[in-house]
Amino acid sequence: MTIKEIRERLKKKEFTSSELTRFFLERIAKYDGEIGSYIEITEGTAIAMAEEADRRIKKGEDGKILGIPLAVKDIICTKGIETTCASKILKGFIPPYDATVIKRLKEEGCVLLGKLNMDEFAMGSSTENSAFQITRNPWKKDRTPGGSSGGSSAAVATGLCVASLGTDTGGSIRQPASFCGIFGLKPTYGAVSRYGLIAFASSLDQIGPMARNVTDLAILLEIIAGYDPYDSTSLPFSPPDYFSFLGQDIKGLRIGIPKEYFTEGIDRDVKEATTNAIKLLYDLGAKVDEISLPHTKYALATYYIICTAEASSNLARYDGVKYGLRIEGKDIVEMYKKTRLKGFGKEVKRRIILGTYVLSTGYYDAYYKKASKVRTLIRRDFQDAFRVCDVIVTPTSPTTAFKLGEKIHDPLKMYLSDIFTIPANLAGLPAMSLPCGFDSENLPIGLQLIGRPLEEETLLKVAYVLEKEMKVKTIPDEYLS
């Protein structure tokens, strides 16, 4: 059922938001022990919000998601609700304000079921870097749900919320959406306010929706997108009626297939499913052409220089003074060092140290400045490509969900799992992942669509057509009941 259908049934009083919320809370109690997608279940808040929604529905009031139970990644500030970023350093942190996206969801009447697990400070591709728990892939429990929004993807795929919000710095919405067989959209940089989003790499981070269908993505995007004076990087635009693009045909749409994305290292099943989806687009009237994004192979190195540099600066604020953990020391420097030793996990420390290195005297030009220049080349590749095509189609990830523990001790190997998603972040482009089939082990395969800046509607339009044609299952049988 889509949000739109649930809203209709709430309006017709077939059930109440309180009943719906209790249904989800019961499912969380029943299944989340084995999945581990929630860090915190806000049962009391959820029931109170649902009762308020029921009162509003009774009065005939409307809201785009009035009475709909959602959950959000624990990197987004929620007033009065603990927000930890899955880090020991923020354990116990209660934000005194709501992030802009939360404020907007509340204004439209959402019910907040809880906060979802993630890699600490969104650094990781498997959700194994959470300081509190690992999350399992509902399709196969010895696999990762992807990361860093692994809690957000697993909760949606297990049916433990209607939809969720995740964040995407280098693929953290799309890769977990792909691994868990759901839909996830990273909006254009600046389209969604980052106010109240705990910063990892400010020039790359974006908040976006994750759901089991395209309609829900469109509804949520419409709510959270748009200018926000509280974020100086917010774009001055009003989101279009995304919903109106769903169902439009794609005749004549120009699809670009970048040859650099179909090289060795990509699973045979992934390649086959992607090719089938492209063929389907062709059969539906789209024009398909091979294109080239020549600097693709440099994107990963560029990304890890830029994101670690920004992280080392952003994470300097965790010093044990204003909030979070504090470990005492004989002087202030020792206090900082001990606090950060105890508070941060390995991946976070590794990235801060690397970021400090690439920004340090003597290496700044060789690494950070060089990467910023290559970022320009990567952006230009896309600008050139979008002269000859309207949408770029690629696999979301070269593989399906890998095993828990498989890459955790080899950071470079882990980083490589985001190789197809990273370029869109460097260029600030909207991109999404949608399910396009299963591999021989019944693990979901994701298809990535990349669009021009602020052309999310084109991605939604294409994804909607594929969703209707392919009818890929988005929830494992064991969680259907």
Next chain:
Amino acid sequence: MKTKINEETVKYLAHLSRIELTKEEISEFTYQLDTILKYMDQLNELNTDGIEPTSHAIELKLSLREDQRGPSLAQEETMMNAPQRMGPFFKVPPVIETEA
């Protein structure tokens, strides 16, 4: 290939970053950062002379507004997560040496 980074460098970077590392972390990070930095060196294959760096993916205009007073968080709210406080102040160990 020549090693780019050694344990002394990692210790120095940890000091600059104000993070204490365990012995195991120092040795693990030295090896891993060396591998990652060597991977990053592939950027040197590209000639980037005359290319403008991109620090942001969108064309950002300087975002300024009128200096008008608006609502802000109350002092109590901004301090509510402080690990240690003294009245309306955050309390930290001495940063200036004092005579005994």
